[in-house]
Amino acid sequence: MTRLRDALDDIAAEAPAVDLTRLVDAAITGRRRRRRAGWALAAAATAVVMGAASAAVVLPGQRGGEPAARPVLDLPDNRVGPLALAYMTPCDLDVVRKRFDCSMVEWRVVTSTGTTYRVPQALVRTAKERPAPMAVSRDGRMLAYYSREAQAHVVRDLVTGSETTSPVTVEEERIDIGSMLAVSDDGRHLLFDPREGSKKPGLLIDVRTGRTVPVPGTYEVVTIRDGVAELVRYRKTDLWLMPVTGGGKPVRFDGAFIMFSELAPDGRTVAAFHFPDTKKGKRPRSDLVKRRLSLLDTKTGRALRKVDIRGLPKDGSIFETTLWVNEKEVTLGFRGGKGEVATYAVDTTTGRARLLTRYPGSPRSVVLPGAAAG
Amino acid sequence: MDGDDGFREFVLARQQSLMRTAYLLTGDAYLAEDLLQSVLAKVVGQWHKLSGDGNPEAYTRRALVNQYISWKRRPRPEVLSSNVPEHGASYDEVALDRIVLRGALAKLTPKQRAVIVLRFWEDLTEAQTAEVLRCSIGNVKSQCHHALARLRSLAPELGPMLSDPEIVEVTR
The missing domain is CATH 1.10.1740 (Rna Polymerase Sigma Factor; Chain: A)
Known part of the structure; x- marks a missing residue:
């Protein structure tokens, strides 16, 4: 045996021991689904030929304009690797009754290698039809959602496959319009905001100990990182870096800002968009429309500088600022003119944007890693 | 069944x-x-x-x-990660072979990497490799030659490993 063969053997031996039963079952299930889809198509074609029906046929894996790729499987119990994205499937249009049918809406996650799974255990809508949020940690490793069965939040570690159910019961009715959720990188802390922009207080939950810290309802969560929850009160605008044990005090910026990023690697700068107040019934164009990013100092509240973003597609709009890629570049979530979603890294010194990831299809209700979602 | x-x-x-x-x-x-x-x-x-x-x-x-x-x-988009790259550590010679080879393999073209795996790990003959890759035996020979040359240039420390008489014989 050659040394090359030995070295290749050593590398091959690093392959994790696997039980392919799940993949085998998935392959068999997928083939059966494709067959059923084929039968459905054939049946639909027959119906059209006979002039008997005009109802739409929804094929598995083709909901909401997603690409008709592999069948979407349920998120398995074991490890799947970090996530790149989570999203909620859209409601179907019932053409006969002329209304939206949201009974089949579900949460799905996309791994960083591009595999999509559905997450049936995550509540999508409450009994009162309020959307229930899902959150992904900054590194994509932790997934947090609300479980109706447990009446509590659940945190899944997608790298080890372990699952933790929060010991803090949260009644489903508390999830109200615009409810938000964020999860820390270690999966230990959750921030649940029952209703965005209201006075209903939020809750910072330590899922390991069950300890909770109330958060004033006027604040919204941006992210949780390194034991600090980043909270924003939009009207003024105030930013509060609150330790997960409570404490700290907010800083006020000069002017109103929206879409805050996480704290930059320098530990004091955040990126956001200036959002001018309405004057005499007229709202000036916000910096979001102008694609002009503001850098703010969280120690002093001063606006450090503004930078015009260059290199984004003309059609479409920015919908989020999230993680810092490095000391200079911050990530933007961007939805194109046809609904496609992508992330870009923007150099905060030059404004130059470069494409990071383009996601297939045109998913709605997108949750990017590290950003509070709702 | x-x-x-x-x-x-x-x-x-x-x-x-x-x-x-x-x-x-x-x-x-x-x-x-x-x-x-x-x-x-x-x-x-x-x-x-x-x-x-x-x-x-x-x-x-x-x-x-x-x-x-x-x-x-296909183009592979950059994926965000909060993981810090691993720092250096000391390794024995075998471990070093593995680490250096893994890094060099990652820089080969997909076909070159496939040829290395099929010829030197799966132990397929040139004809069998050509069958798997659906190409000519000549193409397998050429891919193999270029793959080994590229490995030598990417990681000169792999020279002795890649100059093994069996490998030289295989690529002759």
């Missing part, structure tokens, strides 16, 4: 070997599992033919290699 049982038995009997090949090709555990998943979806679709007079093992291996090459042709 129905067709699904046969497919299940075939995969489970070879799961570790399939996983190792996928891992050697991709160099990443998650990608290897994804590669296997997409290949098994193809294999199950052809199972009724393969279980008759076909060669499921050869078909699966060919599908693995071709799917891997096809994946690598």
Whole structure:
């Protein structure tokens, strides 16, 4: 045996021991689904030929304009690797009754290698039809959602496959319009905001100990990182870096800002968009429309500088600022003119944007890693 | 035993070997599992033919290699990670071979990497490798030659390993 063969053997031996039963079952299930889809198509074609029906046929894996790729499987119990994205499937249009049918809406996650799974255990809508949020940690490793069965939040570690159910019961009715959720990188802390922009207080939950810290309802969560929850009160605008044990005090910026990023690697700068107040019934164009990013100092509240973003597609709009890629570049979530979603890294010194990831299809209700979602 | 049982038995009997090949090709555990998943979806679709007079093992291996090459042709977007790169540490010679080789393999073209895996790990002949890659024997020889030359240039410290008489004989 050659040394090359030995070295290749050593590398091959690093392959994790696997039980392919799940993949085998998935392959068999997928083939059966494709067959059923084929039968459905054939049946639909027959119906059209006979002039008997005009109802739409929804094929598995083709909901909401997603690409008709592999069948979407349920998120398995074991490890799947970090996530790149989570999203909620859209409601179907019932053409006969002329209304939206949201009974089949579900949460799905996309791994960083591009595999999509559905997450049936995550509540999508409450009994009162309020959307229930899902959150992904900054590194994509932790997934947090609300479980109706447990009446509590659940945190899944997608790298080890372990699952933790929060010991803090949260009644489903508390999830109200615009409810938000964020999860820390270690999966230990959750921030649940029952209703965005209201006075209903939020809750910072330590899922390991069950300890909770109330958060004033006027604040919204941006992210949780390194034991600090980043909270924003939009009207003024105030930013509060609150330790997960409570404490700290907010800083006020000069002017109103929206879409805050996480704290930059320098530990004091955040990126956001200036959002001018309405004057005499007229709202000036916000910096979001102008694609002009503001850098703010969280120690002093001063606006450090503004930078015009260059290199984004003309059609479409920015919908989020999230993680810092490095000391200079911050990530933007961007939805194109046809609904496609992508992330870009923007150099905060030059404004130059470069494409990071383009996601297939045109998913709605997108949750990017590290950003509070709702 | 129905067709699904046969497919299940075939995969489970070879799961570790399939996983190792996928891992050697991709160099990443998650990608290897994804590669296997997409290949098994193809294999199950052809199972009724393969279980008759076909060669499921050869078909699966060919599908693995071709799917891997096809994946690598697509642009791969940058994926955000909060993981800090690993810092250096001391290793013994064998471990060093493995680490350096893994890094150098990652810089080969997909076809060159596939040839290295098929010829020197799967121990396929040139003809068998050509069959898997659906190319000529001459092309296998040339890919193999260029792959080894590239490995030598990327990692000169692998020189002695790649100058082994058996390897020289294989590429002659």
